[in-house]
């Protein structure tokens with residue numbers, strides 16, 4: 013199977029895990045990216061079985077609406093049973109790096125609300141140590157240079173993602189060469205920098221389950 017087929021397979025498995033539990037008032041939390049898109053497309057077949065979705069990006073909201081799935085503002089929703097989303101990297105603790113598509117902040121918010129975060133990814137995303145993928149950091153535009161200098165003090169090499177404006181009107185710094193020994197500590201340290209909205213480490217709230225698409229089939233990983 014190629015990478016797209018692996019992504020499609022994990023999306024289908026995620027759907028199978030939730031489909032029998034869908035109720036007419038269920039709200040599904042939906043992430044962003046190519047793997048999440050496969051999930052949205054698969055979910056569409058069951059749109060009459062649940063109430064609607066909360067999306068972590070404008071792009072996903074448009075895709076959901078395109079399928080006729082109602083999309084709710086998170087502020088009118090009190091309960092989300094599942095959040096299904098991809099990742100750029102994952103380790104055995106189910107700590108993640110996310111934000112390759114610049115949607116990290118809304119993703120972190122929806123994941124925080126959800127009871128269960130099901131991460132869906134092809135096998136290339138599982139790594140021994142996080143950090144080969146540059147860590148995305150969403151930053152208030154006027155703080156860009158200051159935040160970049162502070163990230164250098166933490167040992168990283170920040171690069172401005174030219175031309176990208178997040179759904180929240182901010183910019184992204186991609187930070188290379190970080191030593192992500194303690195993901196929880198680093199996530200907190202970066203979020204303490206004034207001007208940072210959030211960073212793409214999902215360690216304080218890791219995934220609960222990682223569905224990994226491999227050539228031997230879809231594997232289910234739980235945090236070690």
Ligand SMILES: O=C[C@H](O)[C@H](O)[C@H](O)COP(=O)(O)O
Pocket residue numbers: 043044045046047048097098099100109110111112113114115116119
């Ligand atoms: O901002 C984007 C998200 O964090 C995505 O979930 C992540 O980049 C993975 O995307 P894909 O499924 O396309 O590899």
